[in-house]
Amino acid sequence: MSERSLRGTQLGSRSLESDAGVEPAPRQVVEYVCEDGHTFSVPFSVEADVPQTWDSGKHGIGVLKGSKNPDEEPEKPARTHWDMLLERRSLEELQVLLDERLEVLRSSRPSA
Structure with a gap:
């Protein structure tokens, strides 16, 4: 076996990539107030629509x-x-369409 092989790694254990040169997405911190006066902050992306x-x-x-x-x-x-x-349609147009569909249904029904 090669000496450079990766042995003993676990799923989800560690990334082999470094964080060098990686910049996080720009964020904005938004404050919310509860009914009891408690204030808390939530970070959102600058591009996100902030919920009320x-x-x-x-x-x-x-x-x-x-x-x-x-x-x-x-x-x-x-x-x-x-x-x-x-x-999209007027009541007169809808009535015509309804009459046409009823006629098709009646003609396809076997006569008794």
């Missing part, structure tokens, strides 16, 4: 420091399939 709330793990949900309460933000109503269908 974050769970501290001990004191509950914290709100972004200096922001308004997230419950005050108006929510958009959920669009249903019917709403999206009405954006």
Whole structure:
């Protein structure tokens, strides 16, 4: 066996690469405040969208420091399939399509 072979290494034990020349991604530290006044910091990437709330793990949900309460933000109503269908077709067009499909179904049904 060669003297340069790697013997006795374990899965996940150590990397054989060095950290020389490696720079971590730029980060920003964001502060959150819980209802009880507890303040904690969370590091995020500079490119990340910072959420309005974050769970501290001990004191509950914290709100972004200096922001308004997230419950005050108006929510958009959920669009249903019917709403999206009405954006593309009028009621008259839908009635024509329904009549055509019913005719196809009726003609494929065996007569009794």
